[in-house]
Amino acid sequence: MKATILEVFNTIIENRGNKKLESISPEMHLKYDIGFDSLDLAELTVRIEADYDIDIFEDGIVNTVGEILKKLEKK
Amino acid sequence: MNILLTGASKGLGLKTTQFLLKKGLTIYAISRSKTENLNELLLQYPDNLKWLHYDLADGVNVRQSIFKDWIGFDTPIHGFVNNAALAYDDLITNLNLVSLEKMYHVNVFTPLTLTKFVLRQMLLHNIKGSIIHISSISVHTGYKGLSMYASTKGALEAFSKNTAREWGEKGIRSNCLVAGFMETEMSSTLSDNQKNRIYQRTSMKQPVDVDSVAETIGFLLSDEAKSITGQNIHVDNGTI
Numbered sequence: 001m002k003a004t005i006l007e008v009f010n011t012i013i014e015n016r017g018n019k020k021l022e023s024i025s026p027e028m029h030l031k032y033d034i035g036f037d038s039l040d041l042a043e044l045t046v047r048i049e050a051d052y053d054i055d056i057f058e059d060g061i062v063n064t065v066g067e068i069l070k071k072l073e074k075k
Numbered sequence: 076m077n078i079l080l081t082g083a084s085k086g087l088g089l090k091t092t093q094f095l096l097k098k099g100l101t102i103y104a105i106s107r108s109k110t111e112n113l114n115e116l117l118l119q120y121p122d123n124l125k126w127l128h129y130d131l132a133d134g135v136n137v138r139q140s141i142f143k144d145w146i147g148f149d150t151p152i153h154g155f156v157n158n159a160a161l162a163y164d165d166l167i168t169n170l171n172l173v174s175l176e177k178m179y180h181v182n183v184f185t186p187l188t189l190t191k192f193v194l195r196q197m198l199l200h201n202i203k204g205s206i207i208h209i210s211s212i213s214v215h216t217g218y219k220g221l222s223m224y225a226s227t228k229g230a231l232e233a234f235s236k237n238t239a240r241e242w243g244e245k246g247i248r249s250n251c252l253v254a255g256f257m258e259t260e261m262s263s264t265l266s267d268n269q270k271n272r273i274y275q276r277t278s279m280k281q282p283v284d285v286d287s288v289a290e291t292i293g294f295l296l297s298d299e300a301k302s303i304t305g306q307n308i309h310v311d312n313g314t315i
Contacts, residue, residue: 015201039245046195050148 001072005065008047012040026066034065048072077152078296079103079193081131081186082159084110086259087209087285091156094289095296096120103146105129105159131159131185132177142192151200154296155193157186157208157231162261164220175223182227187234194242203246205296208235210251212311216276232307239305248304250295255283255311278313 002024010020013034021034030036036044045057048068056062056071078095082088083104089112092102096116101123106113107130117124127145142148163178165171190206197204210232213225231251238249256262256273265273274281288310294300295308 039242042195043198046198049195050199 001069004051005048005068005072008044008051009034011047012036012043015043016040024065026064026069028065029063030065030068031063076154076296077101077103077146077150078154078156079105079146079152079189080156080158081105081189083126084108084113086261087254087257087288088156088158089113089116090285091158091289091292092116092124094286094293096123098293099123100154100296101125103127103152105131105141107131131181134180134185134188137185137188138192141189142196146196148196148199150196151202152193152196152204153202154205155190155207156292156296157189157206159186160209160224160227160261162221162224162264164224164264166220167222170223178223178227182224183230183234186231190234190238194238194247197247198245203301204248205300206235206238206247206249207292207295208232208249208251209292210235210253210307212253212255212309212314215253215309216314218273235307236305243304248295248301250300250303250305251307252288252291252295253307253309253311254288255309255314257285257288258282259285274312276314277311278315281312283310283312 006021006024009024013020028034030041045055049055052072054071056068062068078100080088080092080102083092084106092104093116095102104124104126117126127141129140159181161178161181163174193206208231210228211225213221214229214232235249235251255277262270291308291310295303
């Protein structure tokens with residue numbers, strides 16, 4: 001699952017024309033460590049929803065990679 | 076190009092559907108009823124015209140019924156024409172909350188929800204799409220009895236401008252087409268006298284040509300309009 005999420009992250013990063021990530025870890029902050037802004041996070045929501053049919057922002061803000069993984073594992 | 080269009084069964088929506096189909100676009104058309112005219116178009120364009128019976132009074136099932144089950148998340152959407160509307164007209168002193176709420180659901184709440192999922196679909200497929208809300212001249216020039224209706228369209232104009240600002244950097248555009256009074260079912264409850272008084276307030280002294288409005292929608296959807304966003308485009312015979 002982590003690998004798929006990394007792929008999703010890199011799609012967004014590439015769309016921005018930035019350098020791809022080699023790996024992600026649960027404690028990484030989406031905004032401060034990965035550099036996502038609010039529109040990137042919207043794109044992230046949509047791409048994860050397309051893969052997993054779950055809206056990660058539906059019940060509040062998600063800050064870290066770990067929080068995303070937890071939501072997806074719950075499903 | 077795939078275009079989602081609401082209110083396709085009659086009036087401006089039907090004309091626009093017909094016009095866009097002629098241009099070779101694929102239309103995902105929504106309406107409450109399947110009129111004879113719409114049925115003819117469905118037979119004429121079996122591949123490019125898809126139709127869904129859906130009442131915009133229902134804002135809850137938008138994601139499931141329209142985007143998941145019907146269009147499908149794999150289908151890119153390039154344009155959205157928010158055309159369907161209810162016209163509840165009366166003096167403000169007669170305001171009926173049930174009618175007003177219903178109009179707000181159809182004219183505002185569900186179109187905003189549709190925009191949410193249209194934007195999501197555009198993001199998913201990296202589409203620099205175009206959103207067009209059909210507004211009304213009544214937002215800009217007062218008419219007796221239209222205050223409540225005009226308020227729903229004013230809400231759309233504000234929403235559209237802010238949509239343009241919010242999503243412009245992704246190349247997504249949002250505009251309002253401010254239509255003047257046309258000879259459609261929407262204005263059929265007006266008496267001839269009322270209609271004539273309305274037309275006399277325009278520079279051209281006549282009803283707005285529906286084809287001209289449909290053509291302008293086609294233009295705003297197209298790449299030729301790629302630098303136009305956050306605008307209210309008046310097609311109103313010069314109501315000044």
